Amino acid sequence: MSLEADWVIDVTGRRQLLGRKLDLIQKPEGQRDCFWFRMRGFDRGMLKNLNALGPMPPGPGEPYHYDRYFSTHHFMGKGFWIWLIPMKGEDGGDMMSVGFTSRPDVFSGNVRRISDFLAHTDQSHRVVSDLVRSGEVLDTNTMKRYHYVVSRVYHPDRWAIVGDAAYAPDPLFSNGLAFGTLQWEQLGEMFRQQLEGRLSPEMVHTYSDLLMGPVIATQTAITNWYPTMHDPFVSAIRLNWIEIAYFYVFLPMVVNGCHYKPDRLKLFKLLQNTSDSRPFDITPDLVAAGKALGRARPEHFVYMGKEKVNLRAMEMLDDLRGLYEQGAEGGRIRAEYTRQILSRVAQVTRTVLDQ
Numbered sequence: 422m423s424l425e426a427d428w429v430i431d432v433t434g435r436r437q438l439l440g441r442k443l444d445l446i447q448k449p450e451g452q453r454d455c456f457w458f459r460m461r462g463f464d465r466g467m468l469k470n471l472n473a474l475g476p477m478p479p480g481p482g483e484p485y486h487y488d489r490y491f492s493t494h495h496f497m498g499k500g501f502w503i504w505l506i507p508m509k510g511e512d513g514g515d516m517m518s519v520g521f522t523s524r525p526d527v528f529s530g531n532v533r534r535i536s537d538f539l540a541h542t543d544q545s546h547r548v549v550s551d552l553v554r555s556g557e558v559l560d561t562n563t564m565k566r567y568h569y570v571v572s573r574v575y576h577p578d579r580w581a582i583v584g585d586a587a588y589a590p591d592p593l594f595s596n597g598l599a600f601g602t603l604q605w606e607q608l609g610e611m612f613r614q615q616l617e618g619r620l621s622p623e624m625v626h627t628y629s630d631l632l633m634g635p636v637i638a639t640q641t642a643i644t645n646w647y648p649t650m651h652d653p654f655v656s657a658i659r660l661n662w663i664e665i666a667y668f669y670v671f672l673p674m675v676v677n678g679c680h681y682k683p684d685r686l687k688l689f690k691l692l693q694n695t696s697d698s699r700p701f702d703i704t705p706d707l708v709a710a711g712k713a714l715g716r717a718r719p720e721h722f723v724y725m726g727k728e729k730v731n732l733r734a735m736e737m738l739d740d741l742r743g744l745y746e747q748g749a750e751g752g753r754i755r756a757e758y759t760r761q762i763l764s765r766v767a768q769v770t771r772t773v774l775d776q
């Protein structure tokens with residue numbers, strides 16, 4: 422059957438209708454495996470055994486401390502990470518999504534069943550295996566070597582590929598739904614320009630490149646992270662760096678439409694990082710500081726929970742100067758964070774040498 426349409430938009434998810442038909446699918450180096458499941462009836466109090474949940478109730482002057490049970494919890498190990506995402510079951514009771522994502526060329530095990538998952542987490546993350554044993558597993562899923570991206574998402578011939586039909590990202594940064602959402606605004610802008618008779622082929626290519634730049638840069642950053650994911654010192658720094666970039670650069674840009682408004686696209690281009698083989702990564706002096714420390718202990722960490730949240734990020738701005746200011750502010754916070762870490766490491770290693 423033939424149908425005629427102004428645009429063809431592929432939203433078929435992992436079926437990847439257009440990507441396969443037009444031979445656009447690429448499987449990047451550093452593949453991923455994923456095993457995930459949902460459970461209920463678990464003992465929620467077990468998460469209190471983690472000292473990472475922060476003080477509850479919040480202390481004075483800490484208005485944005487909430488019950489950390491409702492966070493996405495991440496646990497990291499050599500070549501893998503685990504998520505715990507609290508959900509609500511159909512009966513209104515507690516439910517939890519639990520997932521195990523690994524880079525098979527770095528991770529030495531093979532987690533495909535609950536028994537593999539428990540055997541592994543008994544060794545690496547006891548609080549997780551205890552939590553799972555306390556509940557009832559509802560369903561399980563697995564995907565092997567699932568990571569792919571298409572070489573382009575929009576074409577002047579008026580086709581588009583959106584969401585999982587275009588890329589299967591690592592869920593570490595929760596990019597999947599976020600990137601799909603950006604695409605709908607880009608498509609809306611392209612339709613507007615087309616209806617006004619001013620959509621050029623160059624513009625379509627620009628939007629395609631603009632989207633794929635951060636998709637590839639974030640996935641490359643995560644791929645590069647796996648070999649040292651078990652190192653709490655560098656992993657904590659990497660998370661904080663990414664979160665500062667998110668709150669001070671990425672989020673204000675998206676709130677202000679820099680991914681689709683024609684007069685703002687040049688700002689979003691800054692996220693393309695095409696020449697950088699280690700995009701968004703921490704600087705070599707921080708990696709070297711981690712090596713100098715050896716085994717990390719709680720006193721080696723610098724906490725910047727409040728500073729890294731940019732309370733201006735949601736402001737809609739007429740003047741782009743505000744975006745540059747927020748970016749500069751994020752840069753200052755990151756520099757101060759780095760300075761404090763390096764001075765703390767210098768202090769600790771000096772004390773050890775003195776002893």
Ligand SMILES: Cc1cc2nc3c(=O)[nH]c(=O)nc-3n(C[C@H](O)[C@H](O)[C@H](O)COP(=O)(O)OP(=O)(O)OC[C@H]3O[C@@H](n4cnc5c(N)ncnc54)[C@H](O)[C@@H]3O)c2cc1C
Binds near residue numbers: 433455583586595
């Ligand atoms: C294990 C895992 C964890 C994830 N974690 C997160 C996370 O924490 N945060 C986040 O933001 N994202 C996460 N994602 C990604 C997120 O699930 C996807 O980005 C999102 O579901 C993509 O939506 P989509 O509409 O593109 O595709 P889908 O949700 O797959 O929808 C595509 C739909 O098209 C239907 N379809 C296919 N072919 C046809 C056809 N020919 N005719 C009609 N219908 C068809 C399919 O049945 C399906 O319902 C995760 C993904 C996985 C696999």
